[in-house]
Amino acid sequence: MLNVTSEFLSLFYFLKDQVLPVEFVEQEQDISLSLDSSSGLYIADSVMQPLPTERGRGWCYFDTVSGSSSIDINQEQVSRVTVYKVGGGTIDPSDYEVNYILGGIDYTGVGETPISIDYYFNYVSFLDSWPGTDVPELPVVSVDLVDTQKVGYQLGHGKKQIRPVRVDIFASSSREQKELTEIIYDGLYKKCVSPLDFTTGEPLGYDGKFNPEWGTTVSGTLSEYSPMRCEDVKARRVNMPVSYSDINRYRSVVTFDLTSYVE
Protein backbone atom coordinates (compact mmCIF):
# COMPACT_ATOMS: atom_id res chain seq x y z
CA MET A 1 0.00 0.00 0.00
CA LEU A 2 1.44 3.38 -0.96
CA ASN A 3 2.00 5.97 1.76
CA VAL A 4 -0.59 8.28 0.25
CA THR A 5 -3.22 5.56 0.57
CA SER A 6 -2.46 4.72 4.18
CA GLU A 7 -2.38 8.42 5.07
CA PHE A 8 -5.71 9.02 3.42
CA LEU A 9 -7.24 5.94 5.05
CA SER A 10 -5.96 7.13 8.44
CA LEU A 11 -7.70 10.45 7.89
CA PHE A 12 -10.83 8.78 6.57
CA TYR A 13 -11.20 6.51 9.59
CA PHE A 14 -10.28 9.33 11.96
CA LEU A 15 -13.23 11.38 10.70
CA LYS A 16 -15.60 8.42 10.27
CA ASP A 17 -14.91 6.57 13.51
CA GLN A 18 -13.63 9.22 15.90
CA VAL A 19 -15.00 12.63 14.92
CA LEU A 20 -18.51 12.06 13.55
CA PRO A 21 -19.66 9.37 16.02
CA VAL A 22 -19.25 11.75 18.95
CA GLU A 23 -22.58 13.34 17.94
CA PHE A 24 -23.91 11.60 14.86
CA VAL A 25 -24.71 8.09 16.02
CA GLU A 26 -28.28 6.85 16.42
CA GLN A 27 -29.71 3.81 18.13
CA GLU A 28 -32.47 1.51 16.92
CA GLN A 29 -34.07 -0.78 19.46
CA ASP A 30 -36.09 -3.96 19.28
CA ILE A 31 -35.80 -4.32 15.51
CA SER A 32 -37.01 -7.70 14.31
CA LEU A 33 -34.61 -10.08 12.59
CA SER A 34 -35.44 -12.18 9.52
CA LEU A 35 -33.37 -15.03 8.19
CA ASP A 36 -32.13 -14.26 4.69
CA SER A 37 -31.74 -17.60 2.92
CA SER A 38 -29.25 -16.37 0.33
CA SER A 39 -26.73 -14.88 2.76
CA GLY A 40 -27.58 -17.02 5.77
CA LEU A 41 -27.73 -13.86 7.87
CA TYR A 42 -30.43 -12.71 10.24
CA ILE A 43 -31.07 -9.28 8.75
CA ALA A 44 -32.56 -6.40 10.77
CA ASP A 45 -35.88 -5.24 9.33
CA SER A 46 -35.18 -1.55 9.72
CA VAL A 47 -37.49 1.03 8.23
CA MET A 48 -35.40 3.93 9.48
CA GLN A 49 -34.77 6.84 7.13
CA PRO A 50 -31.92 7.18 6.34
CA LEU A 51 -31.44 3.44 6.11
CA PRO A 52 -28.64 2.38 8.52
CA THR A 53 -27.08 0.11 5.91
CA GLU A 54 -27.03 2.66 3.13
CA ARG A 55 -23.69 3.38 1.43
CA GLY A 56 -21.33 5.23 3.76
CA ARG A 57 -23.30 4.40 6.92
CA GLY A 58 -23.37 0.96 8.56
CA TRP A 59 -23.59 -0.18 12.15
CA CYS A 60 -21.06 1.07 14.67
CA TYR A 61 -18.23 -1.37 15.26
CA PHE A 62 -16.29 0.54 17.93
CA ASP A 63 -17.28 1.35 21.51
CA THR A 64 -16.93 4.64 23.28
CA VAL A 65 -14.26 4.75 25.96
CA SER A 66 -15.91 4.23 29.32
CA GLY A 67 -16.89 7.53 30.94
CA SER A 68 -15.98 9.53 27.85
CA SER A 69 -17.38 10.41 24.45
CA SER A 70 -14.17 9.42 22.67
CA ILE A 71 -14.03 6.22 20.65
CA ASP A 72 -11.86 3.19 21.33
CA ILE A 73 -10.61 2.22 17.87
CA ASN A 74 -8.49 -0.71 19.01
CA GLN A 75 -11.05 -3.47 19.34
CA GLU A 76 -14.50 -4.54 18.25
CA GLN A 77 -17.46 -3.16 20.17
CA VAL A 78 -19.06 -5.15 22.94
CA SER A 79 -21.89 -2.76 23.86
CA ARG A 80 -23.23 -1.42 20.56
CA VAL A 81 -25.09 -4.51 19.41
CA THR A 82 -27.44 -6.67 21.53
CA VAL A 83 -29.24 -9.69 20.06
CA TYR A 84 -32.39 -11.10 21.66
CA LYS A 85 -33.67 -14.67 21.32
CA VAL A 86 -37.09 -16.26 21.02
CA GLY A 87 -38.46 -16.77 24.50
CA GLY A 88 -36.66 -13.77 25.98
CA GLY A 89 -33.13 -12.96 27.04
CA THR A 90 -30.05 -12.11 25.02
CA ILE A 91 -27.79 -14.30 22.93
CA ASP A 92 -24.19 -14.59 24.02
CA PRO A 93 -21.99 -12.54 21.61
CA SER A 94 -19.68 -15.53 21.21
CA ASP A 95 -22.56 -17.28 19.40
CA TYR A 96 -22.75 -14.82 16.52
CA GLU A 97 -20.75 -12.49 14.32
CA VAL A 98 -22.06 -9.08 13.28
CA ASN A 99 -22.18 -8.00 9.67
CA TYR A 100 -21.84 -4.25 10.10
CA ILE A 101 -22.30 -3.41 6.43
CA LEU A 102 -25.36 -5.51 5.58
CA GLY A 103 -26.89 -4.97 9.01
CA GLY A 104 -27.37 -8.47 10.29
CA ILE A 105 -25.88 -11.27 12.33
CA ASP A 106 -24.36 -14.60 11.40
CA TYR A 107 -25.62 -16.94 14.14
CA THR A 108 -23.06 -19.66 14.80
CA GLY A 109 -24.48 -20.99 18.06
CA VAL A 110 -26.82 -23.92 18.59
CA GLY A 111 -30.38 -24.19 19.81
CA GLU A 112 -31.45 -20.54 19.86
CA THR A 113 -33.33 -18.42 17.35
CA PRO A 114 -32.39 -14.71 17.09
CA ILE A 115 -35.59 -12.67 17.12
CA SER A 116 -34.70 -9.00 17.52
CA ILE A 117 -31.78 -6.65 17.90
CA ASP A 118 -30.64 -3.31 19.31
CA TYR A 119 -27.79 -1.53 17.57
CA TYR A 120 -26.17 1.82 16.96
CA PHE A 121 -25.56 3.07 13.46
CA ASN A 122 -23.81 5.96 11.76
CA TYR A 123 -26.37 8.63 10.97
CA VAL A 124 -24.09 10.38 8.50
CA SER A 125 -23.14 8.74 5.22
CA PHE A 126 -19.39 9.25 5.07
CA LEU A 127 -17.78 8.82 1.63
CA ASP A 128 -14.16 8.65 0.54
CA SER A 129 -14.68 10.82 -2.53
CA TRP A 130 -17.03 13.39 -4.03
CA PRO A 131 -20.51 11.80 -4.16
CA GLY A 132 -21.04 12.40 -7.88
CA THR A 133 -24.44 11.47 -9.29
CA ASP A 134 -25.22 8.62 -6.92
CA VAL A 135 -25.82 10.50 -3.68
CA PRO A 136 -27.01 8.58 -0.59
CA GLU A 137 -29.79 10.03 1.50
CA LEU A 138 -28.67 13.11 3.40
CA PRO A 139 -26.75 13.92 5.49
CA VAL A 140 -23.66 13.05 3.50
CA VAL A 141 -20.06 14.02 4.13
CA SER A 142 -17.26 13.33 1.66
CA VAL A 143 -13.52 13.71 2.10
CA ASP A 144 -10.95 13.95 -0.64
CA LEU A 145 -7.29 14.78 -1.06
CA VAL A 146 -7.07 17.72 -3.42
CA ASP A 147 -3.38 17.84 -4.12
CA THR A 148 0.09 17.03 -2.79
CA GLN A 149 3.14 19.18 -2.32
CA LYS A 150 6.45 17.99 -0.88
CA VAL A 151 9.14 20.35 0.39
CA GLY A 152 12.43 19.95 2.22
CA TYR A 153 12.47 20.80 5.91
CA GLN A 154 15.98 20.10 7.08
CA LEU A 155 19.51 19.66 5.77
CA GLY A 156 19.99 16.21 4.27
CA HIS A 157 17.18 13.82 3.63
CA GLY A 158 13.62 14.13 4.85
CA LYS A 159 10.67 16.08 3.55
CA LYS A 160 7.52 17.77 4.63
CA GLN A 161 4.36 16.59 2.88
CA ILE A 162 1.50 19.00 2.47
CA ARG A 163 -1.78 17.53 1.30
CA PRO A 164 -4.71 19.94 0.91
CA VAL A 165 -7.93 18.19 1.91
CA ARG A 166 -11.52 19.10 1.19
CA VAL A 167 -14.44 17.88 3.28
CA ASP A 168 -17.83 18.54 1.65
CA ILE A 169 -20.94 18.54 3.82
CA PHE A 170 -24.41 17.96 2.38
CA ALA A 171 -27.03 18.41 5.10
CA SER A 172 -30.79 18.10 5.11
CA SER A 173 -31.41 21.28 7.09
CA SER A 174 -29.69 24.50 8.03
CA ARG A 175 -29.33 23.39 11.64
CA GLU A 176 -27.82 20.06 10.66
CA GLN A 177 -25.44 21.85 8.31
CA LYS A 178 -24.19 24.12 11.09
CA GLU A 179 -23.78 21.25 13.54
CA LEU A 180 -21.94 18.99 11.11
CA THR A 181 -19.66 21.82 10.07
CA GLU A 182 -18.90 22.67 13.69
CA ILE A 183 -18.21 19.07 14.72
CA ILE A 184 -15.87 18.47 11.79
CA TYR A 185 -14.12 21.81 12.21
CA ASP A 186 -13.58 21.22 15.92
CA GLY A 187 -12.48 17.66 15.23
CA LEU A 188 -9.69 18.95 12.99
CA TYR A 189 -8.70 22.30 14.46
CA LYS A 190 -5.29 22.01 16.13
CA LYS A 191 -5.54 18.23 15.96
CA CYS A 192 -3.23 15.49 14.73
CA VAL A 193 -4.26 12.36 12.90
CA SER A 194 -2.33 9.25 13.91
CA PRO A 195 -1.10 7.23 10.96
CA LEU A 196 -2.66 3.79 11.29
CA ASP A 197 -1.21 0.50 10.12
CA PHE A 198 -3.34 -1.13 7.45
CA THR A 199 -1.01 -4.02 6.68
CA THR A 200 -3.53 -6.42 8.22
CA GLY A 201 -6.48 -4.75 6.51
CA GLU A 202 -9.10 -2.20 7.45
CA PRO A 203 -11.38 -2.45 10.52
CA LEU A 204 -14.03 -4.33 8.55
CA GLY A 205 -13.29 -7.18 6.19
CA TYR A 206 -14.76 -7.51 2.72
CA ASP A 207 -17.54 -9.65 4.26
CA GLY A 208 -18.71 -6.80 6.52
CA LYS A 209 -17.45 -8.49 9.68
CA PHE A 210 -14.90 -7.05 12.05
CA ASN A 211 -11.35 -7.84 10.98
CA PRO A 212 -9.92 -10.06 13.77
CA GLU A 213 -6.39 -8.87 12.95
CA TRP A 214 -7.31 -5.23 13.48
CA GLY A 215 -5.87 -3.61 16.53
CA THR A 216 -2.86 -5.86 16.82
CA THR A 217 -0.59 -3.17 15.47
CA VAL A 218 -2.75 -0.08 15.42
CA SER A 219 -2.08 1.07 18.95
CA GLY A 220 1.37 2.32 17.98
CA THR A 221 1.80 4.62 15.04
CA LEU A 222 4.16 3.65 12.26
CA SER A 223 7.64 4.73 13.22
CA GLU A 224 8.57 6.18 9.84
CA TYR A 225 5.71 8.67 9.98
CA SER A 226 5.12 11.61 12.18
CA PRO A 227 1.53 12.30 13.24
CA MET A 228 -0.26 14.20 10.51
CA ARG A 229 -1.13 17.72 11.57
CA CYS A 230 -4.28 19.51 10.45
CA GLU A 231 -3.24 23.04 9.58
CA ASP A 232 -5.04 26.09 8.24
CA VAL A 233 -8.48 24.62 8.93
CA LYS A 234 -11.25 26.73 7.37
CA ALA A 235 -14.99 26.24 7.11
CA ARG A 236 -17.40 28.10 4.89
CA ARG A 237 -20.96 27.78 3.79
CA VAL A 238 -21.60 27.05 0.13
CA ASN A 239 -24.54 29.26 -0.63
CA MET A 240 -25.85 27.84 -3.87
CA PRO A 241 -29.03 28.96 -5.57
CA VAL A 242 -30.61 25.53 -5.74
CA SER A 243 -34.33 25.65 -5.21
CA TYR A 244 -34.61 22.53 -7.35
CA SER A 245 -32.04 20.48 -5.47
CA ASP A 246 -32.41 19.12 -1.96
CA ILE A 247 -28.93 17.66 -2.17
CA ASN A 248 -27.13 20.96 -2.70
CA ARG A 249 -29.37 23.21 -0.63
CA TYR A 250 -27.53 23.05 2.71
CA ARG A 251 -23.90 22.68 1.90
CA SER A 252 -20.65 23.69 3.50
CA VAL A 253 -17.03 22.85 3.04
CA VAL A 254 -14.13 22.43 5.45
CA THR A 255 -10.65 22.71 3.98
CA PHE A 256 -7.29 22.15 5.61
CA ASP A 257 -3.72 21.05 4.93
CA LEU A 258 -2.73 17.63 6.20
CA THR A 259 0.98 17.93 6.86
CA SER A 260 3.52 15.34 7.94
CA TYR A 261 7.27 14.87 8.07
CA VAL A 262 8.80 11.83 6.43
CA GLU A 263 12.40 10.71 6.91
Add this chain to the structure above:
Amino acid sequence: MKVKVNFSLDQQSLRKLSNLLDKQLLSKNISYVLREIIGRKYIEAIMEEFDEFSLYFDPEDPAAPEHWRDEFQESLLQDLHSFSKETTDKISISLGDKDFLGYNEGSLDPRDDTPLVWFVFYMEGLAGEYAFISESLFFEKKGPRVDLSRYGRFGKGFMISRSDYETEGWDQFTSFDQVRFPFSGERPKDIFQEAWEKVDINAADFKKAVIATLENRRL
Protein backbone atom coordinates in the same frame (compact mmCIF):
# COMPACT_ATOMS: atom_id res chain seq x y z
CA MET B 1 -12.07 30.85 -4.39
CA LYS B 2 -10.37 34.18 -3.93
CA VAL B 3 -6.83 35.26 -4.63
CA LYS B 4 -5.52 38.31 -2.86
CA VAL B 5 -2.10 39.83 -3.47
CA ASN B 6 -0.61 42.11 -0.86
CA PHE B 7 2.55 43.84 -1.96
CA SER B 8 4.51 45.58 0.78
CA LEU B 9 6.58 48.56 -0.28
CA ASP B 10 8.70 48.23 2.85
CA GLN B 11 11.23 45.85 1.32
CA GLN B 12 14.95 45.78 1.76
CA SER B 13 15.71 46.25 -1.92
CA LEU B 14 13.48 49.32 -2.06
CA ARG B 15 14.67 50.72 1.26
CA LYS B 16 18.14 51.25 -0.23
CA LEU B 17 16.56 53.55 -2.81
CA SER B 18 14.12 55.20 -0.45
CA ASN B 19 15.83 58.59 -0.62
CA LEU B 20 15.72 58.55 -4.40
CA LEU B 21 12.17 57.34 -4.88
CA ASP B 22 8.90 59.19 -4.76
CA LYS B 23 6.91 56.72 -2.64
CA GLN B 24 3.55 57.76 -3.98
CA LEU B 25 4.71 57.40 -7.57
CA LEU B 26 6.34 54.06 -6.81
CA SER B 27 3.09 52.84 -5.30
CA LYS B 28 1.18 53.83 -8.43
CA ASN B 29 3.73 52.23 -10.75
CA ILE B 30 3.84 48.93 -8.86
CA SER B 31 0.09 48.96 -8.66
CA TYR B 32 0.08 49.33 -12.44
CA VAL B 33 2.37 46.29 -12.78
CA LEU B 34 0.19 44.22 -10.47
CA ARG B 35 -3.02 45.26 -12.16
CA GLU B 36 -2.14 45.60 -15.81
CA ILE B 37 0.60 43.00 -16.23
CA ILE B 38 0.20 40.35 -13.54
CA GLY B 39 -3.55 40.85 -13.14
CA ARG B 40 -4.13 40.48 -16.86
CA LYS B 41 -1.94 37.38 -17.03
CA TYR B 42 -4.04 36.02 -14.21
CA ILE B 43 -7.27 36.76 -16.03
CA GLU B 44 -5.91 35.04 -19.13
CA ALA B 45 -5.14 31.97 -17.03
CA ILE B 46 -8.63 32.08 -15.47
CA MET B 47 -10.19 32.22 -18.92
CA GLU B 48 -8.14 29.17 -19.97
CA GLU B 49 -9.62 27.32 -17.00
CA PHE B 50 -13.05 28.72 -17.81
CA ASP B 51 -12.85 27.35 -21.34
CA GLU B 52 -12.29 23.86 -19.97
CA PHE B 53 -15.84 23.92 -18.61
CA SER B 54 -17.11 24.23 -22.16
CA LEU B 55 -15.78 20.76 -22.90
CA TYR B 56 -18.70 19.35 -20.94
CA PHE B 57 -21.35 21.06 -23.05
CA ASP B 58 -22.81 20.97 -26.49
CA PRO B 59 -22.34 24.51 -27.91
CA GLU B 60 -26.10 24.63 -28.54
CA ASP B 61 -26.83 24.01 -24.88
CA PRO B 62 -28.15 27.26 -23.34
CA ALA B 63 -26.31 26.43 -20.11
CA ALA B 64 -22.92 26.17 -21.87
CA PRO B 65 -20.49 28.65 -20.25
CA GLU B 66 -19.17 29.84 -23.60
CA HIS B 67 -22.39 31.81 -24.11
CA TRP B 68 -21.38 34.19 -21.35
CA ARG B 69 -17.61 34.05 -21.80
CA ASP B 70 -17.30 37.73 -22.72
CA GLU B 71 -19.52 38.81 -19.85
CA PHE B 72 -17.47 36.77 -17.42
CA GLN B 73 -14.18 38.17 -18.68
CA GLU B 74 -15.52 41.72 -18.54
CA SER B 75 -16.61 41.18 -14.94
CA LEU B 76 -13.13 39.96 -14.06
CA LEU B 77 -11.60 43.09 -15.56
CA GLN B 78 -14.02 45.29 -13.64
CA ASP B 79 -13.28 43.32 -10.48
CA LEU B 80 -9.57 43.84 -11.00
CA HIS B 81 -10.03 47.60 -10.93
CA SER B 82 -12.66 47.65 -8.20
CA PHE B 83 -10.56 45.71 -5.72
CA SER B 84 -7.21 47.41 -6.22
CA LYS B 85 -6.12 49.49 -3.25
CA GLU B 86 -2.88 51.35 -2.89
CA THR B 87 -1.22 53.26 -0.07
CA THR B 88 2.37 54.39 0.28
CA ASP B 89 3.09 51.23 2.32
CA LYS B 90 1.04 48.51 0.71
CA ILE B 91 -0.83 47.59 -2.46
CA SER B 92 -3.53 45.00 -2.44
CA ILE B 93 -5.39 43.45 -5.33
CA SER B 94 -8.00 40.74 -5.09
CA LEU B 95 -9.95 38.73 -7.62
CA GLY B 96 -12.58 36.06 -7.38
CA ASP B 97 -14.45 37.35 -4.37
CA LYS B 98 -17.65 35.40 -3.81
CA ASP B 99 -19.63 38.65 -4.22
CA PHE B 100 -18.36 38.76 -7.77
CA LEU B 101 -20.29 35.60 -8.58
CA GLY B 102 -23.30 36.80 -6.69
CA TYR B 103 -23.66 34.00 -4.22
CA ASN B 104 -22.09 35.35 -1.07
CA GLU B 105 -24.08 34.61 2.03
CA GLY B 106 -26.65 37.30 2.64
CA SER B 107 -26.34 38.85 -0.79
CA LEU B 108 -27.86 36.01 -2.75
CA ASP B 109 -31.07 36.66 -4.53
CA PRO B 110 -32.56 33.27 -5.34
CA ARG B 111 -34.57 34.80 -8.19
CA ASP B 112 -31.45 36.09 -9.84
CA ASP B 113 -31.10 34.53 -13.28
CA THR B 114 -28.01 36.34 -14.51
CA PRO B 115 -25.75 33.91 -16.28
CA LEU B 116 -22.78 34.63 -14.04
CA VAL B 117 -24.63 33.22 -11.08
CA TRP B 118 -24.87 29.93 -12.89
CA PHE B 119 -21.17 29.70 -12.59
CA VAL B 120 -21.44 28.74 -8.95
CA PHE B 121 -22.44 25.24 -10.06
CA TYR B 122 -19.20 24.79 -11.91
CA MET B 123 -17.06 26.28 -9.16
CA GLU B 124 -18.63 24.46 -6.23
CA GLY B 125 -19.56 21.18 -7.90
CA LEU B 126 -23.05 19.82 -8.37
CA ALA B 127 -23.83 16.60 -6.54
CA GLY B 128 -26.68 14.55 -7.91
CA GLU B 129 -28.20 14.19 -11.34
CA TYR B 130 -30.28 16.84 -13.08
CA ALA B 131 -32.07 17.62 -16.28
CA PHE B 132 -31.88 21.02 -17.91
CA ILE B 133 -35.21 21.89 -19.48
CA SER B 134 -34.94 24.70 -21.95
CA GLU B 135 -37.68 27.25 -22.37
CA SER B 136 -38.51 25.91 -25.84
CA LEU B 137 -38.80 22.33 -24.62
CA PHE B 138 -40.95 23.45 -21.74
CA PHE B 139 -43.41 25.31 -23.93
CA GLU B 140 -43.40 22.56 -26.52
CA LYS B 141 -44.33 19.92 -23.99
CA LYS B 142 -46.33 21.75 -21.37
CA GLY B 143 -47.86 24.65 -23.23
CA PRO B 144 -47.20 28.39 -22.90
CA ARG B 145 -49.63 29.18 -20.10
CA VAL B 146 -47.50 27.95 -17.25
CA ASP B 147 -45.49 30.39 -15.16
CA LEU B 148 -41.91 29.32 -15.79
CA SER B 149 -40.48 31.35 -12.94
CA ARG B 150 -41.78 28.99 -10.29
CA TYR B 151 -39.59 26.22 -11.66
CA GLY B 152 -36.24 27.79 -11.10
CA ARG B 153 -33.84 30.56 -11.61
CA PHE B 154 -32.70 30.18 -15.19
CA GLY B 155 -33.79 32.72 -17.70
CA LYS B 156 -33.52 30.28 -20.57
CA GLY B 157 -34.75 27.18 -18.82
CA PHE B 158 -34.56 25.46 -15.48
CA MET B 159 -32.96 22.56 -13.70
CA ILE B 160 -34.84 19.68 -12.21
CA SER B 161 -33.56 16.69 -10.27
CA ARG B 162 -33.83 13.26 -11.82
CA SER B 163 -36.34 12.10 -9.21
CA ASP B 164 -38.55 15.16 -9.77
CA TYR B 165 -38.20 14.69 -13.52
CA GLU B 166 -39.61 11.21 -13.22
CA THR B 167 -42.21 12.11 -10.57
CA GLU B 168 -43.56 15.00 -12.62
CA GLY B 169 -43.85 12.81 -15.71
CA TRP B 170 -41.38 14.62 -17.94
CA ASP B 171 -40.00 11.32 -19.12
CA GLN B 172 -43.17 10.71 -21.10
CA PHE B 173 -42.13 13.60 -23.36
CA THR B 174 -38.35 13.18 -23.52
CA SER B 175 -36.01 10.62 -22.01
CA PHE B 176 -33.89 11.89 -19.12
CA ASP B 177 -30.65 11.14 -20.94
CA GLN B 178 -31.59 13.51 -23.76
CA VAL B 179 -31.88 16.49 -21.42
CA ARG B 180 -29.39 15.49 -18.74
CA PHE B 181 -27.47 18.52 -17.49
CA PRO B 182 -23.90 17.64 -18.48
CA PHE B 183 -22.33 19.01 -15.34
CA SER B 184 -24.45 16.73 -13.11
CA GLY B 185 -22.36 15.07 -10.43
CA GLU B 186 -19.18 16.95 -11.28
CA ARG B 187 -16.79 17.78 -8.47
CA PRO B 188 -15.77 21.35 -7.52
CA LYS B 189 -13.17 23.10 -9.61
CA ASP B 190 -11.60 26.23 -8.15
CA ILE B 191 -10.48 27.89 -11.36
CA PHE B 192 -9.23 30.97 -9.52
CA GLN B 193 -6.73 29.02 -7.45
CA GLU B 194 -5.69 26.76 -10.31
CA ALA B 195 -5.15 29.75 -12.58
CA TRP B 196 -3.10 31.58 -9.96
CA GLU B 197 -0.66 28.68 -9.81
CA LYS B 198 0.00 29.15 -13.54
CA VAL B 199 0.79 32.86 -13.36
CA ASP B 200 4.43 33.62 -14.00
CA ILE B 201 5.49 36.59 -11.84
CA ASN B 202 8.52 38.15 -13.41
CA ALA B 203 10.90 40.34 -11.37
CA ALA B 204 11.69 42.34 -14.51
CA ASP B 205 8.16 43.76 -14.48
CA PHE B 206 8.72 45.25 -11.04
CA LYS B 207 12.12 46.55 -12.14
CA LYS B 208 10.30 48.53 -14.83
CA ALA B 209 8.20 50.16 -12.12
CA VAL B 210 11.26 51.12 -10.07
CA ILE B 211 13.14 52.48 -13.10
CA ALA B 212 10.12 54.50 -14.18
CA THR B 213 9.86 55.94 -10.67
CA LEU B 214 13.56 56.83 -10.64
CA GLU B 215 12.95 58.62 -13.94
CA ASN B 216 9.98 60.36 -12.33
CA ARG B 217 7.67 58.79 -14.86
CA ARG B 218 4.31 57.12 -14.42
CA LEU B 219 3.70 53.79 -16.13
